[in-house]
Amino acid sequence: METFVHVLDLIGTFVFAISGAVAAVNRRLDIFGTLVLSFVAGNFGGVARDLVIGAVPPAALTDGRYLLVSVLAGLITFFWYAGVDRLRSPVLLFDAAGLSLFAVAGAQKALGFGLNPVMAALLGMLTGIGGGIARDVLLAEIPQVLRSDLYAVAALTGAAVVVIGKMLDLSYGVSALAGAALCFGLRFMAIRHHWNLPVARHSPTSRAENGPEDEKTR
Amino acid sequence: METFVHVLDLIGTFVFAISGAVAAVNRRLDIFGTLVLSFVAGNFGGVARDLVIGAVPPAALTDGRYLLVSVLAGLITFFWYAGVDRLRSPVLLFDAAGLSLFAVAGAQKALGFGLNPVMAALLGMLTGIGGGIARDVLLAEIPQVLRSDLYAVAALTGAAVVVIGKMLDLSYGVSALAGAALCFGLRFMAIRHHWNLPVARHSPTSRAENGPEDEKTR
Amino acid sequence: METFVHVLDLIGTFVFAISGAVAAVNRRLDIFGTLVLSFVAGNFGGVARDLVIGAVPPAALTDGRYLLVSVLAGLITFFWYAGVDRLRSPVLLFDAAGLSLFAVAGAQKALGFGLNPVMAALLGMLTGIGGGIARDVLLAEIPQVLRSDLYAVAALTGAAVVVIGKMLDLSYGVSALAGAALCFGLRFMAIRHHWNLPVARHSPTSRAENGPEDEKTR
Numbered sequence: 001m002e003t004f005v006h007v008l009d010l011i012g013t014f015v016f017a018i019s020g021a022v023a024a025v026n027r028r029l030d031i032f033g034t035l036v037l038s039f040v041a042g043n044f045g046g047v048a049r050d051l052v053i054g055a056v057p058p059a060a061l062t063d064g065r066y067l068l069v070s071v072l073a074g075l076i077t078f079f080w081y082a083g084v085d086r087l088r089s090p091v092l093l094f095d096a097a098g099l100s101l102f103a104v105a106g107a108q109k110a111l112g113f114g115l116n117p118v119m120a121a122l123l124g125m126l127t128g129i130g131g132g133i134a135r136d137v138l139l140a141e142i143p144q145v146l147r148s149d150l151y152a153v154a155a156l157t158g159a160a161v162v163v164i165g166k167m168l169d170l171s172y173g174v175s176a177l178a179g180a181a182l183c184f185g186l187r188f189m190a191i192r193h194h195w196n197l198p199v200a201r202h203s204p205t206s207r208a209e210n211g212p213e214d215e216k217t218r
Numbered sequence: 219m220e221t222f223v224h225v226l227d228l229i230g231t232f233v234f235a236i237s238g239a240v241a242a243v244n245r246r247l248d249i250f251g252t253l254v255l256s257f258v259a260g261n262f263g264g265v266a267r268d269l270v271i272g273a274v275p276p277a278a279l280t281d282g283r284y285l286l287v288s289v290l291a292g293l294i295t296f297f298w299y300a301g302v303d304r305l306r307s308p309v310l311l312f313d314a315a316g317l318s319l320f321a322v323a324g325a326q327k328a329l330g331f332g333l334n335p336v337m338a339a340l341l342g343m344l345t346g347i348g349g350g351i352a353r354d355v356l357l358a359e360i361p362q363v364l365r366s367d368l369y370a371v372a373a374l375t376g377a378a379v380v381v382i383g384k385m386l387d388l389s390y391g392v393s394a395l396a397g398a399a400l401c402f403g404l405r406f407m408a409i410r411h412h413w414n415l416p417v418a419r420h421s422p423t424s425r426a427e428n429g430p431e432d433e434k435t436r
Numbered sequence: 437m438e439t440f441v442h443v444l445d446l447i448g449t450f451v452f453a454i455s456g457a458v459a460a461v462n463r464r465l466d467i468f469g470t471l472v473l474s475f476v477a478g479n480f481g482g483v484a485r486d487l488v489i490g491a492v493p494p495a496a497l498t499d500g501r502y503l504l505v506s507v508l509a510g511l512i513t514f515f516w517y518a519g520v521d522r523l524r525s526p527v528l529l530f531d532a533a534g535l536s537l538f539a540v541a542g543a544q545k546a547l548g549f550g551l552n553p554v555m556a557a558l559l560g561m562l563t564g565i566g567g568g569i570a571r572d573v574l575l576a577e578i579p580q581v582l583r584s585d586l587y588a589v590a591a592l593t594g595a596a597v598v599v600i601g602k603m604l605d606l607s608y609g610v611s612a613l614a615g616a617a618l619c620f621g622l623r624f625m626a627i628r629h630h631w632n633l634p635v636a637r638h639s640p641t642s643r644a645e646n647g648p649e650d651e652k653t654r
Contacts, residue, residue: 024582030633032589033582045489052265053275056490061555119279133356137570140578142358146242146251153250188509197248200299270483272492337497351574363467364460371468415466418517434445 009046012071012101013060014142015094017042017073020135023080024074027139037135038074039067045130048124049106052111092191095132099155100183103128104176107159109164115161125152128183150190150197155187157182226394227264228287228385231278231321233312235260238353242292245357255353256292257285263348265325267341271331278421310409313350317373318401321346322394325377326384335381342377343370346401368408368415376401444612446505449496453478453509456571461517463575463588473571474510475503478516481566485542485559489549493619522562528627531568535591536619539564540612542649544602553599560595561588564619586626586633594619 020041024034034041043060050058060066106127110120129145136143145151158179165175189195238259243251261278268276278284324345327336347363347370354361363369376397383393407413456477481494486494495503497520524563542563546556565581565588572579581587592616601611 002621019557025636027578028583028635029578030635032633034636036582036588051487052275052279055544057488057551060552061488061559064552064554065557067554115275115280116282118282118285119275122285123279137355137358137573137580138579140358140573141488142245142247146254146356150250152254154427176234181310197250199246199248200243200252200296269487270497333493333498334500336500336503337493339499355573355576356583358576360463360465361574364465364472364574368468370472383529413466417464418461418470419468420513 008101008180009059009105010065012098012105013042013046013066014069015098016045016102016131018071018077019095019098019132021074021077022081023135024147025077031078034078035074037073037138038077038086039070040138041131041135042070042073043131044134045102045106045127046130046206047158048130049127051112053115053123055109055112055113093188096154096187096191098131099128099151099187100158100180102131103155103158103183104162107162107179108172108176111163111166116203117167121156121159121163124162125156126151128155128159150186150195154183154186154190154196172202226326226398227277227323228283230316230323231260231264231284232287232291232347233316234263234320234417235288237293237313237316237350239292240299240356241353243295249296253292255356256295257288258356259349259353260284260288260291261349262352263320263324263345263350266348266352267328267345271328271341273331275329294391299426308376310371311406314372314402314405314409316349317346317369318376318404319399320349321328321373321401322380322397325380325397326394327382327389335385339374339377339381342380343374346370346373346377352368355376358380372404372408373417407436444537444616445495445541447477448534448541449482449502450505450509451534452481452538453535454507454513454565455531457513458509459571459575461513467514467561470514471507471510471527473574474513475483475506476574477567477571478502478506478509479567480544480570481538481563481568484566485546485563489546489551489559491545495513499585528549529624532620532627534567535564535587535623536594536616538567539591539594539619540598543598543615544608544612546604547599554632555601557592557595557599561592564588564591566594576636586622586631589633590619590622590626601605 006185017038020037021034022120023041024037029037041144043058043066047058047060050056050060088154103124105124107120107124110123111128129143132145132151133143136145160170161179161182162175165172165178226360235256238255238257239252241259242255247255261276261284264284265276265278268274291315321342323342325338325342329335333341347361350363350369354363370421379397379400380390380393383390383396394407451472456473456475457470459477460473461585465473466560479502481504482495483496484493486496494628520634525542541560543560545563546559547553551559565579568581572581597615597618598608598611601608601614
């Protein structure tokens with residue numbers, strides 16, 4: 001079980017690190033900046049979760065595999081970027097996969113530290129969206145996560161499935177798979193069909209600068 | 219006493235969460251992004267304080283009422299936003315009230331964790347301004363807090379009153395009220411009379427892009 | 437030895453705080469915002485390091501000298517800014533000195549907390565670049581650190597020298613001096629000769645907005 005959580009976590013780190021590296025290369029950061037963004041996008045969600053539940057030093061800093069996986073993702077993206085501009089859809093899918101894996105693994109870890117169910121689900125969501133938020137903040141952009149396409153909602157749903165599974169005494173393997181699949185499915189449908197959450201009806205519409213950038217940097 | 223601190227904290231969370239939600243709706247974030255910004259604006263100051271004094275997990279994550287109050291503020295703002303553009307002054311007042319309550323409660327909590335007086339006052343200030351800083355960073359803006367209208371100074375003054383009251387063995391209720399009133403009064407006067415702290419005399423004046431945005435998003 | 441680490445740390449805080457204050461004055465923050473940016477640029481790297489290794493409350497908050505030194509740097513910059521626009525090179529050198537001192541002191545502290553060598557070197561780097569990253573994030577800019585001139589690489593090299601020195605049982609004084617000198621030298625040469633790390637070859641070149649800003653705000 002421990003191993004299973006670990007492997008999910010490392011795969012999630014890898015795919016998120018790729019999303020960070022792609023954003024960095026798009027902004028013409030140098031190779032070191034690209035590696036830093038890989039690491040941040042891949043690990044910040046988990047580090048933030050570990051800091052607030054008091055699990056210090058965070059796993060991402062004591063277990064060298066997180067660093068290895070992040071650097072690998074950064075190097076692959078950096079040297080293999082040719083034509084990745086055409087790969088926008090695969091990157092979105094990578095991102096959705098990372099989100100699903102992190103939300104599930106994050107909720108499980110929070111439960112293991114004895115947090116109550118609601119907070120465990122929210123920390124699962126934080127684990128999933130934290131890396132993307134830190135990535136966008138470092139690039140001086142409003143985090144995509146907060147704006148579009150059921151992103152955080154999908155993460156919260158996946159994390160909630162794990163928490164509910166725990167309350168029903170289901171096997172973690174089962175609820176993790178169900179939660180990850182549901183999160184990925186929601187996100188996939190949102191991307192494909194441009195599902196969005198509503199914005200407030202009476203908000204100002206003249207700030208057009210935010211509109212056309214959607215989906216540009218993810 | 220414990221209860222009194224708690225109630226102050228929850229009211230402060232509520233009013234700050236409204237300021238976060240207003241900023242989010244102004245930037246056309248969707249409903250989930252709006253709720254996230256409500257939570258961040260309402261709780262980040264306290265979470266940052268709890269992390270540095272070692273009070274983990276932070277109260278905002280273990281006590282469900284902080285979440286409830288933040289979500290409530292976000293939903294009210296989201297669905298009740300009509301005409302809020304005309305409510306700029308009330309929002310500034312809400313913000314000033316939240317600042318006062320947080321500065322006072324934050325200083326008290328830091329004192330309780332045994333920090334020295336100067337640091338307790340500064341942590342009170344951090345509790346007060348942290349949420350607004352995180353809110354503006356997530357919106358990719360230079361934090362308003364750092365630029366205008368005696369904002370941080372008011373928070374520091376309110377926190378200092380609590381710390382001095384403690385050193386003089388005054389009742390916390392008295393010094394908290396005095397500190398909050400002084401902070402609110404300072405901020406209120408600064409808004410009304412456009413009091414500002416000086417900027418450096420020889421700094422470049424050509425960067426006009428920062429000027430006209432003042433007070434836009436708070 | 438303890439004293440030596442401390443003095444290095446305080447000098448590093450001072451020079452970084454100046455870089456934060458200069459950036460703040462350039463953006464026309466008021467005096468309080470300038471002092472906050474001084475403190476953040478001078479201390480955030482160390483605070484972040486202390487949070488992840490579990491050394492709470494961080495030294496920067498319990499030892500009043502860090503605050504004192506930061507405020508002093510902020511005040512000097514604020515009132516003594518005339519003509520500092522012509523002092524761009526000295527500021528870059530200050531920044532390089534701070535980077536060197538922090539990378540070395542940060543790696544040493546991480547080793548003292550029992551982290552493994554690779555992570556100790558990376559935490560040394562984080563200590564060095566964390567303040568500059570936080571400074572730029574608060575100013576809503578992409579951190580300079582991630583973009584140019586061997587910045588993070590120089591910090592990592594300096595930190596690595598300390599870690600390797602520890603593994604070879606060298607005196608800390610010797611390896612700290614060697615590490616700091618190497619870091620400073622690398623950074624100095626990078627500034628002088630415009631050494632840069634490569635960017636990905638196939639990345640889009642049309643985003644010209646990032647180009648001409650280089651070196652503007654540091």
